[in-house]
Amino acid sequence: MDILSSRFITKEKNIHISCPACRREGRFHGFERIDGDSFMRLRVLTDGSLFMYDCPYCGETVRVEAPCLYVDKKRKIAVWNMPDRTFEITPEAVRKETDGETLRLYECRFTRTWGEMREKIVEMESGMDDRLCEIIKYGAYNLVKEEDRRLLPLESYHIDYATDGREPKKLSLVFMRSDKPDEGYIYTITDKLVEVTRDVFQPLIEGVPSLNEKGKFQRFSYDWGQKFIEQVIAAASQKERQEYNRLLGFWIHTLGKELFGMDIKPVDEKNGN
Ligand SMILES: [Zn+2]
Structure with a gap:
């Protein structure tokens, strides 16, 4: 028992x-x-x-x-x-x-x-890895234009079930409006986006044993997602960096397309946006 x-x-x-x-x-x-x-x-x-x-x-x-x-x-x-x-x-x-x-x-x-x-x-x-959820959350908010961030503040931006029946593996990103507290925008996290995010980031997460200890209370939040991606880039060698940039570019393109129907062209890292 x-x-x-x-x-x-x-x-x-x-x-x-x-x-x-x-x-x-x-x-x-x-x-x-x-x-x-x-x-x-x-x-x-x-x-x-x-x-x-x-x-x-x-x-x-x-x-x-x-x-x-x-x-x-x-x-x-x-x-x-x-x-x-x-x-x-x-x-x-x-x-x-x-x-x-x-x-x-x-x-x-x-x-x-x-x-x-x-x-x-x-x-x-939901059955998804919550770290991948936070990484998607971070990536998606970065596609929100600077001028729209006041209307859609980070503090009330969150993940929720995509359906009222709370179906497993069906999650969405919810951007609540700051001017109308009960209104917001909902974007479904598609299977393809989950798949690409998993392909790019799961091996990196699994490569850090301390992130994967059961029984140990850890916090994986939006800020963690941001730090994790920054650390991955910072730790990469010159040769790896090219490959990471290609992968990240592909991931960002998938994010934009799957969530918002945007067609984002990969840019070089100095360009920033
Ligand atoms: Zn009172």
């Missing part, structure tokens, strides 16, 4: 908060652990109010960022939302949080916000 199945259950927590609008004290009903192998999974994926505090005094709605460990025993994934940047996720901290379990057979990630946590769960349970 899986030890975690008896130990790891959803644990609720009341958090005292002071309303940023009216300053009055209130109590937010939150979660410090979520069993992703229960009805709570759907709530995390679909219920935006789960992490919102409605101030009973002034009516203001506030997003409450708090630590929460999400474990899905069926899919063997764990995501620890840890807004506190000073908290170090050591093996001891993990054992303490999971009542002795190390999650050593789990793919483990940590995030900084609820939004990032939800997105990470979507990426990981």
Whole structure:
């Protein structure tokens, strides 16, 4: 029997908060652990109010960022939302949080916000490699024109399921508008784009053992995608660089074509755009 199945259950927590609008004290009903192998999974994926505090005094709605460990025993994934940047996720901290379990057979990630946590769960349970998702996310945003970035800010740009039925391996990129908070643009990540991204980047990711340790909480975000690509280019020898440039050019061309129907001509690296 899986030890975690008896130990790891959803644990609720009341958090005292002071309303940023009216300053009055209130109590937010939150979660410090979520069993992703229960009805709570759907709530995390679909219920935006789960992490919102409605101030009973002034009516203001506030997003409450708090630590929460999400474990899905069926899919063997764990995501620890840890807004506190000073908290170090050591093996001891993990054992303490999971009542002795190390999650050593789990793919483990940590995030900084609820939004990032939800997105990470979507990426990981889709069956796609979440690192490839972040690389696609980074590459696609770089194709957004400078003047459009204010309208489509990076902070609200994210990955989501492409269909309401949350079909595996069907993901999309969502660009939310800054002027109309409920409106955005959705672009489906096609099979071809996933395939090309995997061909170009998977061998590079697998070549770095520290990126592939199960049971170790790591953060793979948009910023990670950017750094990874920059490091790959920086580490390449002169001879390899030509080959990487050719591959990256092909990948960027595929990104533009598959996502936005753009025809991007490869440019030399000094040109930049
Ligand atoms: Zn208030």
